[in-house]
Amino acid sequence: MRGAPKRSALPGFGLTMGLTLTWLSLLILIPLAGLFIKTTELSFTQFVDTVTSNRTLHALKISFGLAFLAALVNLVAGLLIVWALVRYRFPGRRIFDAIVDIPFALPTAVAGVALTALFAQKGWLGAPLAELGIKVAFTPLGIFIAMVFIGIPFVVRTVQPVLIDLEVEIEEAAACLGANRWQTVTRVILPSLTPAILTGFALAFARAVGEYGSVIFIAGNLPNVSEIAPLLIVIRLSEYRYADATAIAVVMLVTSFLIIFVLNRIQRWAQTRALAVG
Amino acid sequence: MTLVTIETSTSAAAVQPFPSRVAPLARRDARTEPRLVRGIIITLALTFLTVFVVLPLALVFLEAFSKGVGFYLKALADPEALAAIWLTLVTAAISVSLNLVFGVAAAWAIAKFEFRGKTLLITLIDLPFSVSPVISGLVFVLLFGAQGFFGPWLMAHGIHVLFALPAIVLATAFVTFPFVARELIPLMQEQGSQEEEAAISLGASGWRTFLLVTLPNVKWGLLYGVLLCNARAMGEFGAVSVVSGHIRGETNTMPLLVEILYNEYQLVGAFAIASLLAFLALVTLIVKTILEGHLDEGQPASDD
Structure with missing residues (x-):
């Protein structure tokens, strides 16, 4: 880091930035914008x-509550x-350490049927x-089990x-x-882990809210009983009620964005805290 | 400088889907729990992992072979199964290549240059991770469907996007968009640009510098990103399900075929295809563990 830091001596900024923005816009931003434009076909009351x-x-309620x-x-x-x-x-x-990642790596449809x-x-x-009188498959309890499955790695890997x-x-x-040991764990160790725990929790929650593949097999999918929001979007699409599907999607998306926002705040807070302590 | 490096690496580790770098064993000393508590914690942790992860995985393979190897192979040799396997391979090949080029470009722009809005750009790149797979498919239905923005025009010109390969590739590329980029960005940021600047000042072209200086430095990270990207691309279900149209023998990928066979009570067939996907997941995890070894080696020694 000697001398005046120039802007950069390296070439390729225009090309790589152009590629990045083009691909990002075409694949992600324009399609997502289309989603919001589609909702304008509904009047506010219809929405x-x-x-x-x-x-x-x-x-x-099922998707967010159970998630x-x-x-x-x-x-x-996870703790x-x-x-x-x-x-x-x-x-x-070490094998169990590796196993923690399986819910990430296993395709959701496979997890669902299994x-x-x-x-x-x-x-x-x-x-x-x-x-014992407990029915899991084809009930909300089944949805909950599938959501627990796909959320396992998040808290473990962040903490x-x-x-x-x-x-x-x-x-x-x-x-x-x-x-004593209990005091050390609860008053010294856990507070330092809290930001990571919250991050892991939020990631697991966000993933479970939008989860589809691993849930629909075990859910039973009865309207008003065991129907998750992503499935309702699929159903509305198959009925060609595009605007209705889109409205549900927008509610889910906006909520997810709020979660990311909170997540970023938590991380920034954690970093400043870590700097202040360390 | 050091401060910045630490910050980026922790924040990246915090949200990566596969951030595990195998931990060194904790030092043994007085700061541990009574034997009984230790035993209870280990038992609870292992029971939880066994019930939720090991049992479902074992079940996939046992069900697949429940009627013998002959049935298993016959199920996989079925024309519909072969078509699904082929479609999955083609889809993954295209979408992973696209996101590989994008990921490298994005990492170069973000790691080697300073510009305003960098944080926003990184957030936008991560966006697909927080979008439900179903919504990732839905956006392409809205663009290319019969009632979509481009649907009527495409139909008038006889171009099939929805319920055909293009939409399947787009939906897959959407959900796998961040994998390569988010693996490379922190890595290239950590490595700085001194080596590249030296190469350029010695007269190397930008392309040559990238191939001979940058690429060797990030090759393990790049492979890591591609590996995870590929695993997700081959296994994606929700997004592809929405745009595929489920045309038998034509637009069913392997995960979609698992669903169809399962719903038709063709359990051996469903679990045979599922076992291939589960095998892919296991191979991915093993290669990932090996790559993590290389990644740790490649990193400068640090005391944290």
């Missing part, structure tokens, strides 16, 4: 009627998993659960690097100052 009809509201619950389970389970993977040594640790077969009434887990980098000295200092 409100569409998104507040019983069936749509229920589908949105929130599933992300909560992912948060708790246990990441704690075990980072802090303890046990046989198969989870359905597993939790169907004659399935390996479905049968014992049925004897893992932070937990690895956590300074040993802080914990030792806490112990020296008389904190």
Whole structure:
């Protein structure tokens, strides 16, 4: 970094920037803009009627509500998993570490049929659960299970690097100052992990809200019972009610954007906090 | 300089879909829990992963082979299955190539130059990750469908986009758009531009500099991005489902065929195709782990 930093001595800015903006506009921005333009075909009252009809509201409630619950389970389970993977040594640790990524890598349709077969009434887990009177497949509980599945990697992978980098000295200092293990974990370690946990939670939530492939097989897809919002979009499309489909999509998109926005704020907050502490 | 590097790497790690760099074992010392607590945590974690991940995966392969290898191979040799496999390969090849070119271009522009709106550009590149797959398909129906913006014109000229290969490729490219770029951008930012500047000042052309200086430096990261991009491209279901039209033997990719066969109770066929996709996922994870080893080696030693 000697001398005056010139703008850049490297060539290719025009070409690469041009390519980037062209591809981004053609593939992502223009199609997404089309979505918003399409909604203008509905009048405001029509738009409100569409998104507040019983069936749509229920589908949105199912998608957002169950996604929130599933992300909560992912948060708790993710913390246990990441704690075990980072802090303890046990046989198969590295294999289980790799397994965490399977919900990312496994195509959603495969996950969908596998989870359905597993939790169907004659399935390996479905049968014992049925004897207890718990029906999973083709109920909202099934949707929840599928959402938990696809959300597993998020909390683990966002918290893992932070937990690895956590300074040993802080914990030792806490112990020296008389904190018991529980106090050290809840008052020293967890607060430093909080931003990463929140990020993982938000990512898992956002993913579960929009999830389609792994959910529709196990969902049952009964209107007003176990119908998710993405499926309702598909149904409206197949009925050629494009504007209705688009209205639901816009509600989902705007909500997702809000989630990203909050996510970015959390990260910025986490970074300034980390700088202030470190 | 150091500060900036740390910031970008943590923020990138925080949102990457596959950010795991295998962790070094925690040092053993007094700061651990009682044996009983440790046992309970490990048991809970492993039980959770087994129930939610290992069992479904095992089930795919067991169901696929439930009637023997003969049935399995017969299911895969079915003309419809072969057509689906071919379509999936073609779709992935095209969309991954497109996003590879885009990803490299975007990483060069973002990592090597300073300009206003960079953060916004990076956010826009990540956008497809937060869009439901169904909506990713829907946008192309709105553009190219019969009631869409370009639909009537396309129909008048006899061009098939929707319910044909072009829309399947577009939808796949949409959902896999960020993979290569987001892998390369932090990597190239970390490496800086000194080496490239040296090459240019010694008289190398821009293209030559890229091929001989930049590319060798980022090759593992590039492969990593392409690998993840390809896995998602071959496995995409929701977006492709919306634009494919499900024409048998023509516009069904492998994941779509899994759905169709499953709904027709052709379980061996459905799980046979599913097992190929699951195998692809496993290979992806193994190669990914190997690449992560290379990526860690390539990075300058740091004490964090």
